Amino acid sequence: GTAIAQPLRGSDFKGESEILELPEHTKGLGQPVAARGYGSPSQFEQNLQRRESPGLTRVSAASVSFAPLQALFGIITPNGLHFERHHQGWWDIDPSKHRLMVMGMVKQPKVYTMDDLMRLPSVSRMHFIECGANTGMEWGNVAVPTVQYTHGMLSCCEYTGVLLSTLLDDCGFDRKNGKFILAEGADGSSMTRTISMDRALDDVMVAWAMNGEMLRPENGYPIRLVAPGLQGVSWVKWLRRIEVGDQPWATKDETLHYVDLMPDGVHRQYSSIQECKSVITTPSGGQTILDKGFHNVTGLAWSGRGRIKRVDVSFDGGRNWRTARLENPEMPKCLRRFNIDWVWNGAPAILQSRAIDETGYVQPKINQLRAVRGSRSIYHNNAIQSWKVAETGEVSNVQVY
Amino acid sequence: GTAIAQPLRGSDFKGESEILELPEHTKGLGQPVAARGYGSPSQFEQNLQRRESPGLTRVSAASVSFAPLQALFGIITPNGLHFERHHQGWWDIDPSKHRLMVMGMVKQPKVYTMDDLMRLPSVSRMHFIECGANTGMEWGNVAVPTVQYTHGMLSCCEYTGVLLSTLLDDCGFDRKNGKFILAEGADGSSMTRTISMDRALDDVMVAWAMNGEMLRPENGYPIRLVAPGLQGVSWVKWLRRIEVGDQPWATKDETLHYVDLMPDGVHRQYSSIQECKSVITTPSGGQTILDKGFHNVTGLAWSGRGRIKRVDVSFDGGRNWRTARLENPEMPKCLRRFNIDWVWNGAPAILQSRAIDETGYVQPKINQLRAVRGSRSIYHNNAIQSWKVAETGEVSNVQVY
Amino acid sequence: AYAGMTTAGQYPGIGRTATPAEIAAWDIDVRPDFKGLPPGSGSVAKGQEVWEAKCASCHGTFGESNEVFQPIVGGTTAADIKAGRVKSLVTGGEARTTLMKLSTISTLWDYINRAMPWTAPKSLTTEEVYAVVAYILNLGDIVPADFVLSDKNIADVQQKLPNRNGVSRAHGLWDLKATPDVKNTACMSRCETDVTLASALPEYARDSHGDLAAQQRAIGPGRGEPPANGTPK
Amino acid sequence: AYAGMTTAGQYPGIGRTATPAEIAAWDIDVRPDFKGLPPGSGSVAKGQEVWEAKCASCHGTFGESNEVFQPIVGGTTAADIKAGRVKSLVTGGEARTTLMKLSTISTLWDYINRAMPWTAPKSLTTEEVYAVVAYILNLGDIVPADFVLSDKNIADVQQKLPNRNGVSRAHGLWDLKATPDVKNTACMSRCETDVTLASALPEYARDSHGDLAAQQRAIGPGRGEPPANGTPK
Ligand code: HEC
Ligand code: HEC
Ligand SMILES: [Ca+2]
Ligand SMILES: [Ca+2]
Ligand SMILES: [Ca+2]
Ligand SMILES: [Ca+2]
Ligand SMILES: [Ca+2]
Ligand SMILES: [Ca+2]
Ligand SMILES: [Co+2]
Ligand SMILES: [Co+2]
Incomplete structure (x- = not known):
C-alpha cells in the first residue's frame, strides 16, 4: 500500500515521516557507476512483464506474449517488454554465421553477411508494429480484462537497417515483372510472407537494430523485416531470404491464417494494412x-x-x-x-x-x-x-x- | 573470428557451409514466448557495456560510466546502456515513499506524491543529455582511444513527465521576483543546481519515464529533472525539492566544478548550454x-x-x-x-x-x-x-x- | 579504382554471388502455380505411415485433435468439393479446420515441407511430403485411399479443394490505394443519443488472467488497487 | 462540484500544502547572500577535531590528499587573499584545489552540510559544520588558529576568500540569448590547405582502456579486429 498526499490536516499535523525523517538514501553512500554494465529496471517495477493470455493458444512456442501497455509511457516500447509472436519458438542466432540471400527475378542472386549488410547505406526510422490479430479476441464480445490483452500485440521502436530497395537494386531486380517479394525466416517455421513490390520499394527495411541496440533474439536477431503499416506477421524475423517473383505465394500464413472471414463465408486474403x-x-x-x-x-x-x-x-x-x-x-x-x-x-x-x-x-x-x-x-x-x-x-x- | 562473404571463387566453390548445411535453428523448435517476461540482449552482444575510464576519477561512486556509442544505432539510447554520473552513488528508491516538495517564493508550498505527479498533464519528448565534461579529457591532447570514452557521456531518450511550469503554476510562484529555481536531489550528495526561470518555464520537465518505462535507478528513479540543452549535471536525479528564489545558489557544482577555466585565470560560472x-x-x-x-x-x-x-x-x-x-x-x-x-x-x-x-x-x-x-x-x-x-x-x- | 562506384545499386566489396547449390538449399517455397514444387510422388498409404509415426501425436489419428493446434481435418462435404466453397464457413462459429480454409494445395505442401513435424522441421523427404499431403486429403475425402499424389496430378487435385473458390483480394486492406470498407464520422457533440452497454466481461472470465492488480504498477494513477486509505474521496 | 476546475494552475485533488516542519527538514540550502544559513558558530580547534575524526581519512590530515578526491587545501597565497584572485590559476596546470576555486564561502558551508562526510552525509551538527569550515579556512591561512566562524562574521570571511573575484557570468553558455564565443564557418572545399597532425594517442596510453577489440561488436563494420582472413583487400 502506498500513501496518497492528504490535504493539510488539523494544526496538529506536523508532517509526513517520509519527509521529517530523512531516508537512508539521503544519509548514506549508494552504489558505484557500472555496478551493472547493462542495467535493468527498478525492483519496484516487477509487476510489468510481457504475459500470455491463458487459453489463447495451445502451446507457448506457437503463441504470443502481450506488452503491458497499461504501464508504458510515450511511444517507445522498451525492448525488454516488446510483444512476442513466434510460430516455432525463438532462437539466439550467431550473427557471424547468419546469411541473407536475395534471389529470384534478379540479375545477380547474392549472399550477404552481417558485415556486408551493415556496411550499406542505412536508415533509422520509428514505426509501430501491430499483430493483425491484436484485439481479435473482442470481435464477438468482451473477452479479456486489461489493455495488455486487448491491445498488447502492439509495440513501437526506432529501427535501423538498410532499405529493401537498396538490396533489390544491388541485385538488379526485374523492374518489369518482379511484382512481389517473398520474405523468409531462418527459424523452424521459416515464416514466409508475400509483399507487393510497390510497398517493398517504398519503406520496407531489413533492420538489425531496435531502439539503439541490436534486435533482441525474441524479435529476430540479427535481422528482421520491417514492413511499416503492415501487420506484424509480415515483419519476418531471423530473415534469411528474399525472393523476387511475379505472383504472390499464398503461404500458410496468407491462406490458413491472417485471412479475415466475412459474413458470406469468403476469406479476405492478403488483408494486411493495419487501419487507423x-x-x-x-x-x-x-x-x-x-x-x-x-x-x-x-x-x-x-x-x-x-x-x-x-x-x-x-x-x-x-x-x-x-x-x-x-x-x-x-x-x-x-x-x-x-x-x-x-x-x-x-x-x-x-x-x-x-x-x-x-x-x-x-x-x-x-x-x-x-x-x-x-x-x-x-x-x-x-x-x-x-x-x-x-x-x-x-x-x-x-x-x- | 567471423567470415566475410567472399567474391565467388573458382567453379569448384559449391557454397558456404552456413547455407548448404541448414543450421539447428532452421531444423528445430525454439524457446516459448514469455520465456523472459522482461528480455535482455543477445548473448552475442556482451562486448557492449557501459564502462569507466580508468584513472579518470578516484572512487567509483563519484564517477562516470560511458555509453558505448561505437555500437549504438539511431538516436535512442537503450536504457541499460545509458551513461551514468553519480556523486554519492545510486539508489533504488521506493517510489511510494518518495515526495517532491515545491517551495520558496510560491503562494502555496506543496508536497506531491508520485500518485499526484503522475495524475498531472504530462508530455513525452525526446531529448539528448550530455555531461558538461564530455570530451573534457581531450582539451589538451588526445587522451583516450575510443568514442565510448571521448563522447560517451551522451545519451538520448524519450522522456515522459510533467512540465516544471505546471508545478510552478500549481503552487502559484512569484512571477515578478522568482528569477531562478533550485533543484535538489534525494541522494547523499543532494545534488543542487540553479536554473534560470525563463528556461524553467520553457521546456524543463519533472520526468518519471525514459524510453517508455519508468526511469532506471541509475538515472534517478522515480523522478529526475529533464533540462533540455543544459549539461547533464543540471538534470537532477532522485529529485526531491524545487525552490523558487531571486538569486542563483552558487552550489558546489556551480562553483567548484562545472566552471570553465579561461586563459586569464577566470572561471566561467553557470556555463551550462551544450553547444552544437x-x-x-x-x-x-x-x-x-x-x-x-x-x-x-x-x-x-x-x-x-x-x-x-x-x-x-x-x-x-x-x-x-x-x-x-x-x-x-x-x-x-x-x-x-x-x-x-x-x-x-x-x-x-x-x-x-x-x-x-x-x-x-x-x-x-x-x-x-x-x-x-x-x-x-x-x-x-x-x-x-x-x-x-x-x-x-x-x-x-x-x-x- | 573505385571511381564512380557509389552510383545507385553499386556497392563495391559488398556481398557476393549466390551459388546454384546455395540457392537450391534455401529456395524451398512452392507457389500456387506450382513453381518451386520438386518432382516426385507419394501414396496415401505411405502418408498414413508418416502421419502415424510423425504427426498423429500432436494432430490426432484423424487430424481431429484440438490439443496442440486446431484440427486439420473436418467440416467439409462432398457438396463443398463440388462447389469449391465450404458452406459451413457462411454459418459456422469460429472453429475452422485447415481443410475448410485451404484454397491452394501448394500451401499445404509448402508448409508441411518447411515446418512440420513441429519439433523437426525440414526432416521429411520429398516423397514423405507428397504422401502425407495425400493422406490428409484422403482424411478429408478429397482423394481416394489408393491415390498417389505427384507433381503431375497436383493441379487436378487443386480443382477438388473444398474451399478453392473461398478467398477474395477485393478489399481495402491489401492495396494502399483501395478504399476502406468501414466508415465513421468525426461527430463531436450529441452523437450517440442512447448509449447501450452491449457487452461486459462475463463473470466466469474475471479470474481468467490472474491477479490483475499484480499486473499494474504499484504507484501512479494506473494502479490495480486503491490505496490503503480507501475509496475515492 | 468540479465545474471550472480544469483552468490553468488548478488541479483539484492533487498535492497538499507542505507544513513548516517539513520545509524546515528539507530546506537546507545556503546561498551566497547567506539566505538559509542557520545561526551558530564553530572554532578552528573544534574543527580540527571533527576533521581528524571524520574527514582526514579521505582528504588527508592537511586537506592535501589526492587519493579519494582532489586536494581541498593548497595553491593560494597571501597576495591572492588580498587581490581576491588566485594567481596560479592564470599560469597553472590542471591541478586545482578547492580553496583555489572557491569564490563563495556559502558554497563550502552548504556542501559540507549536505554531503560530507561522504559515507554519512547530513550527520554533522550545525556547530560541526561551522567548525570544520573554519578549520579548512585556517589550513588555507585565511583565518587564524583561534578563529570562531559564525553567522555573524561569515560575511567578513567572504571578503578574504583568495578567489572571491575569480568568476564571471559574462559568457555565451548561460543565457540562451547571448552570443557564442567561438566561431567556425561552413567552408566546403579547399578549406584546410595543410592538415597538421597535432596530437595522437601517446604510446603509454594505448593499453590504458583495456582490450579495445573486446569493447566492439563482433560483427559489422565497427569491429575491433579484422576478420580472420586478413587485411583489407
Ligand atoms: C510436436 C507437435 C507437432 C507435430 C509432431 C506435428 N505438428 Fe503440425 N502443427 C503443430 C503446431 C503447434 C502447429 C501450429 C504452428 C503455428 O502456429 O504456426 C502445427 C501446424 C500444422 C499445420 C498447419 C495447420 C493450419 O491450419 O495452420 C499442418 C498442415 C500440420 N501441422 C501438419 C503436420 C504434419 C503433416 C505433421 C507430421 C509430418 C505434423 N504436423 C507434425 C504441432 C505439431
Ligand atoms: C569516505 C571518504 C570521505 C570522507 C570521510 C569525507 N569526504 Fe569529503 N569528499 C569525498 C569525495 C569522494 C568527494 C567528491 C564528491 C563528488 O564528486 O561530488 C568529496 C568532496 C568534498 C568537498 C568538495 C571538494 C570540491 O572541490 O568539490 C569538500 C569541501 C569535502 N569533501 C569536505 C569534507 C569534510 C569537511 C569531511 C568531513 C566532515 C569530508 N569531506 C569527509 C570523500 C570523503
Ligand atoms: Ca568484401
Ligand atoms: Ca522460389
Ligand atoms: Ca446507440
Ligand atoms: Ca487527493
Ligand atoms: Ca532555501
Ligand atoms: Ca592547417
Ligand atoms: Co500475428
Ligand atoms: Co557531469
Whole structure:
C-alpha cells in the first residue's frame, strides 16, 4: 500500500515521516557507476512483464506474449517488454554465421553477411508494429480484462537497417515483372510472407537494430523485416531470404491464417494494412482510479496508412467528444501519444478514444465494423475501445453502441 | 573470428557451409514466448557495456560510466546502456515513499506524491543529455582511444513527465521576483543546481519515464529533472525539492566544478548550454575497417540551442566536405543521426564531422576553441572530432588543424 | 579504382554471388502455380505411415485433435468439393479446420515441407511430403485411399479443394490505394443519443488472467488497487 | 462540484500544502547572500577535531590528499587573499584545489552540510559544520588558529576568500540569448590547405582502456579486429 498526499490536516499535523525523517538514501553512500554494465529496471517495477493470455493458444512456442501497455509511457516500447509472436519458438542466432540471400527475378542472386549488410547505406526510422490479430479476441464480445490483452500485440521502436530497395537494386531486380517479394525466416517455421513490390520499394527495411541496440533474439536477431503499416506477421524475423517473383505465394500464413472471414463465408486474403486505431491506456481495464479530481487521461494512436492527425476522447460513451493533445514527433506509421485533461466527479463514466489519420479515415465503432465484417473476422479489429469507470473507481472493459 | 562473404571463387566453390548445411535453428523448435517476461540482449552482444575510464576519477561512486556509442544505432539510447554520473552513488528508491516538495517564493508550498505527479498533464519528448565534461579529457591532447570514452557521456531518450511550469503554476510562484529555481536531489550528495526561470518555464520537465518505462535507478528513479540543452549535471536525479528564489545558489557544482577555466585565470560560472556538436561513431577509434570498398559512415549530431540543420563530413582532414543525410525526426535539443556514403580505396584518411544548428552556429575546430578558451577549461569541449584511418584499416583518435 | 562506384545499386566489396547449390538449399517455397514444387510422388498409404509415426501425436489419428493446434481435418462435404466453397464457413462459429480454409494445395505442401513435424522441421523427404499431403486429403475425402499424389496430378487435385473458390483480394486492406470498407464520422457533440452497454466481461472470465492488480504498477494513477486509505474521496 | 476546475494552475485533488516542519527538514540550502544559513558558530580547534575524526581519512590530515578526491587545501597565497584572485590559476596546470576555486564561502558551508562526510552525509551538527569550515579556512591561512566562524562574521570571511573575484557570468553558455564565443564557418572545399597532425594517442596510453577489440561488436563494420582472413583487400 502506498500513501496518497492528504490535504493539510488539523494544526496538529506536523508532517509526513517520509519527509521529517530523512531516508537512508539521503544519509548514506549508494552504489558505484557500472555496478551493472547493462542495467535493468527498478525492483519496484516487477509487476510489468510481457504475459500470455491463458487459453489463447495451445502451446507457448506457437503463441504470443502481450506488452503491458497499461504501464508504458510515450511511444517507445522498451525492448525488454516488446510483444512476442513466434510460430516455432525463438532462437539466439550467431550473427557471424547468419546469411541473407536475395534471389529470384534478379540479375545477380547474392549472399550477404552481417558485415556486408551493415556496411550499406542505412536508415533509422520509428514505426509501430501491430499483430493483425491484436484485439481479435473482442470481435464477438468482451473477452479479456486489461489493455495488455486487448491491445498488447502492439509495440513501437526506432529501427535501423538498410532499405529493401537498396538490396533489390544491388541485385538488379526485374523492374518489369518482379511484382512481389517473398520474405523468409531462418527459424523452424521459416515464416514466409508475400509483399507487393510497390510497398517493398517504398519503406520496407531489413533492420538489425531496435531502439539503439541490436534486435533482441525474441524479435529476430540479427535481422528482421520491417514492413511499416503492415501487420506484424509480415515483419519476418531471423530473415534469411528474399525472393523476387511475379505472383504472390499464398503461404500458410496468407491462406490458413491472417485471412479475415466475412459474413458470406469468403476469406479476405492478403488483408494486411493495419487501419487507423487508438486506445486509452490510463485509465484502463483492471485499474482503479485513486480519487476524484483531476486526471491526465492518456493513450496511443496509430495508422498503417500514415500519420495521426487528431484524436478525440469521449467521457460519456460517445455522446460528446473533446480533442486531445498530441505529442510529437508526428511520424508516418508510428505510434502517437495523446493526453487529455479530465476532472472525475465520482459518477460512472465511459471513456473512449477515436483517432483520425492523414487520409481522413476515422477509427470506427465496433458495431460499424461488425455491420460490414461480421464478428468472425479474427483479424483487423480496430474498433473504438470503451472503458467503464464505476463509482468505486474500478475500470473495466465494455462494448457500447 | 567471423567470415566475410567472399567474391565467388573458382567453379569448384559449391557454397558456404552456413547455407548448404541448414543450421539447428532452421531444423528445430525454439524457446516459448514469455520465456523472459522482461528480455535482455543477445548473448552475442556482451562486448557492449557501459564502462569507466580508468584513472579518470578516484572512487567509483563519484564517477562516470560511458555509453558505448561505437555500437549504438539511431538516436535512442537503450536504457541499460545509458551513461551514468553519480556523486554519492545510486539508489533504488521506493517510489511510494518518495515526495517532491515545491517551495520558496510560491503562494502555496506543496508536497506531491508520485500518485499526484503522475495524475498531472504530462508530455513525452525526446531529448539528448550530455555531461558538461564530455570530451573534457581531450582539451589538451588526445587522451583516450575510443568514442565510448571521448563522447560517451551522451545519451538520448524519450522522456515522459510533467512540465516544471505546471508545478510552478500549481503552487502559484512569484512571477515578478522568482528569477531562478533550485533543484535538489534525494541522494547523499543532494545534488543542487540553479536554473534560470525563463528556461524553467520553457521546456524543463519533472520526468518519471525514459524510453517508455519508468526511469532506471541509475538515472534517478522515480523522478529526475529533464533540462533540455543544459549539461547533464543540471538534470537532477532522485529529485526531491524545487525552490523558487531571486538569486542563483552558487552550489558546489556551480562553483567548484562545472566552471570553465579561461586563459586569464577566470572561471566561467553557470556555463551550462551544450553547444552544437557531432561525432562519427562508425568508423571510430579502436575499430578496424574490414575491407576496401563501400562503407556507410554514420554518427550523431546535437545542439543545446535547438534543432540540427546540417552535418558535413570530411574524409581528408578538413580540406573538403560533403553534406550527410540526416535521419528524422528533427527534434529540438535531441540527437540526430547522420549517414554518408564512402568508398575507401585503402589509402590513409582522416574523417571528421561538423554540425550546424538552427541558429546557424557551426561546430568549431579544436584549435578555434583553444584560441579563445585555452586548454584547461575541462568542460564544454564541442570540437570537431578527427579519426585517422591507417592503411591497415585501423582507426585511431587524432587531433588535426 | 573505385571511381564512380557509389552510383545507385553499386556497392563495391559488398556481398557476393549466390551459388546454384546455395540457392537450391534455401529456395524451398512452392507457389500456387506450382513453381518451386520438386518432382516426385507419394501414396496415401505411405502418408498414413508418416502421419502415424510423425504427426498423429500432436494432430490426432484423424487430424481431429484440438490439443496442440486446431484440427486439420473436418467440416467439409462432398457438396463443398463440388462447389469449391465450404458452406459451413457462411454459418459456422469460429472453429475452422485447415481443410475448410485451404484454397491452394501448394500451401499445404509448402508448409508441411518447411515446418512440420513441429519439433523437426525440414526432416521429411520429398516423397514423405507428397504422401502425407495425400493422406490428409484422403482424411478429408478429397482423394481416394489408393491415390498417389505427384507433381503431375497436383493441379487436378487443386480443382477438388473444398474451399478453392473461398478467398477474395477485393478489399481495402491489401492495396494502399483501395478504399476502406468501414466508415465513421468525426461527430463531436450529441452523437450517440442512447448509449447501450452491449457487452461486459462475463463473470466466469474475471479470474481468467490472474491477479490483475499484480499486473499494474504499484504507484501512479494506473494502479490495480486503491490505496490503503480507501475509496475515492 | 468540479465545474471550472480544469483552468490553468488548478488541479483539484492533487498535492497538499507542505507544513513548516517539513520545509524546515528539507530546506537546507545556503546561498551566497547567506539566505538559509542557520545561526551558530564553530572554532578552528573544534574543527580540527571533527576533521581528524571524520574527514582526514579521505582528504588527508592537511586537506592535501589526492587519493579519494582532489586536494581541498593548497595553491593560494597571501597576495591572492588580498587581490581576491588566485594567481596560479592564470599560469597553472590542471591541478586545482578547492580553496583555489572557491569564490563563495556559502558554497563550502552548504556542501559540507549536505554531503560530507561522504559515507554519512547530513550527520554533522550545525556547530560541526561551522567548525570544520573554519578549520579548512585556517589550513588555507585565511583565518587564524583561534578563529570562531559564525553567522555573524561569515560575511567578513567572504571578503578574504583568495578567489572571491575569480568568476564571471559574462559568457555565451548561460543565457540562451547571448552570443557564442567561438566561431567556425561552413567552408566546403579547399578549406584546410595543410592538415597538421597535432596530437595522437601517446604510446603509454594505448593499453590504458583495456582490450579495445573486446569493447566492439563482433560483427559489422565497427569491429575491433579484422576478420580472420586478413587485411583489407
Ligand atoms: C510436436 C507437435 C507437432 C507435430 C509432431 C506435428 N505438428 Fe503440425 N502443427 C503443430 C503446431 C503447434 C502447429 C501450429 C504452428 C503455428 O502456429 O504456426 C502445427 C501446424 C500444422 C499445420 C498447419 C495447420 C493450419 O491450419 O495452420 C499442418 C498442415 C500440420 N501441422 C501438419 C503436420 C504434419 C503433416 C505433421 C507430421 C509430418 C505434423 N504436423 C507434425 C504441432 C505439431
Ligand atoms: C569516505 C571518504 C570521505 C570522507 C570521510 C569525507 N569526504 Fe569529503 N569528499 C569525498 C569525495 C569522494 C568527494 C567528491 C564528491 C563528488 O564528486 O561530488 C568529496 C568532496 C568534498 C568537498 C568538495 C571538494 C570540491 O572541490 O568539490 C569538500 C569541501 C569535502 N569533501 C569536505 C569534507 C569534510 C569537511 C569531511 C568531513 C566532515 C569530508 N569531506 C569527509 C570523500 C570523503
Ligand atoms: Ca446507440
Ligand atoms: Ca592547417
Ligand atoms: Ca568484401
Ligand atoms: Ca522460389
Ligand atoms: Ca487527493
Ligand atoms: Ca532555501
Ligand atoms: Co500475428
Ligand atoms: Co557531469
